[in-house]
Amino acid sequence: MSKSVAKIKNIKLINIRQILKYKHMKKTKILVTGGTGYIGSHTVVELQNKGFEVVIVDNLSNSHIEVLDGITEITGIRPTFEQFDLCDSEKTKNFFTKHNDIDAIIHFAAFKAVGESVEKPLMYYRNNLDSLINILENIQLSGIKGLVFSSSCTVYGQPDELPVTEIAPIQKAMSPYGNTKQIAEEIITDFINVNPNSKAIALRYFNPIGAHKSAKIGELPIGVPNNLVPFITQTAIGLREQLSVFGNDYNTVDGTCIRDYINVVDLAKAHVVAVERIIENKTKFNFEVFNLGTGNGSSVFEIINSFEKATNQKLNYKVVARRAGDIEKVFADTRFANEELGWKAEISLDETLLSAWNWEKYYRAKKSLLNKE
Ligand code: UFG
Secondary structure (H helix, E strand, C coil), X not given: CCHHHHHHHHHHHHHHHHHHHHHHXXXXXXXXXXXXXXXXXXXXXXHHHCCCEEEEECCCCCCCCCHHHHHHHHHCXXXXXXXXXXXXXXXXXXXXXXXXXXXXXXXXXXXXXXXXXXXXHHHXXXXXXXXXXXXHHHHHHHCCCEEEEEEEHHHHCCCCCCCECXXXXXXXXXXXXXXXXXXXXXXXXXXXXXXXXXXXXXXXXXXXXXXXXXXXXXXXXXCCCCCHHHHHHXXXXXXXXXXXXXXXXXXXXXXXXXXCEEEXXXXXXHHHHHHHHHHCCCCCCCEEEEEECCCCCEXXXXXXXXXXXXXXXXXXXXXXXXXXXXXXXXXXXXXHHHHHHCCCCCCCHHHHHHHHHXXXXXXXXXXXXXXXX
């Protein structure tokens, strides 16, 4: 081959590479299921901020369409939105036929209330597992690069050793909700075994709290909140009379339970890193698992103190009996996520609690304004 022919071939190759890179940078399209939910909406914001195109699928069973306005106000981009139930296999298939250029999926859509799952186990198994299976079937059919799955530290139960690493044994689930997370991870493992061209990453969240610093999106529990921080902010704003602290006789610093509370924006950013890892073929294994926490355990009293300090609000609370099923203490060993995923939680607890409070105030003010109109 003459030198000039080789040169032309080389230039062509470089151009093709550049076009592919350009195409990749401009058009990487991520399906976010449950994208109008709490963690989903914050993740959509971070994805759009990094230039990804996002399509949300949500059936709005536990979220509000107005969340799209908040996302749009923050990012200047309104994500594509499709409303349907991913348990409907026909609709799911049609969706993937219509959006045949999806590169990867972040799958949040699921029921998540521990107590409700005990009351309605079949509803939880049906919803959380059917939707996952439908998604995996379409990954197989359409050559999508992979899936980031929303898992939970609940799979560890009460670990023997703290902080808890990713290789800590999985304990028998304490609730059907927890069991759906364990079974889902097993389903993904089996699927990836026979579909090695697709990759999967399960992110095991510790306790996500807080809101976007703009206060335009945040946690919106329907009815009485089950979780600590929304209950605190609703009490401080006068919606609830008093916070009940569930037990002060645990074997911890001050007798209350210990959790690893992580800022939801930090958590959202981990999803962006995980999805990039899949798209850029950086995964070391076909199915990987990471803990997402801060590595610090905080007691319920510490959260109350930090909230009072950060927001200048006095909180009305009383200690009551333990809540059934509560784990005494759990917090993450974050080394694997820090070193291998290249992600670290950065936002402080005080700042996080302040963001939760700002969101509560913003949301209530907006709601009362709408009611007056
Ligand atoms: N708590 C109170 N009063 C309340 C609510 C909670 O004292 O009104 C205490 C709980 O007893 C616990 C701590 O605050 O000690 C945190 O409770 P949350 O309900 O906020 O969170 P959990 O750790 O119980 O559950 C969360 C998620 C689950 C997930 C689990 C994994 O809500 O989806 O973490 O450990 F499975």
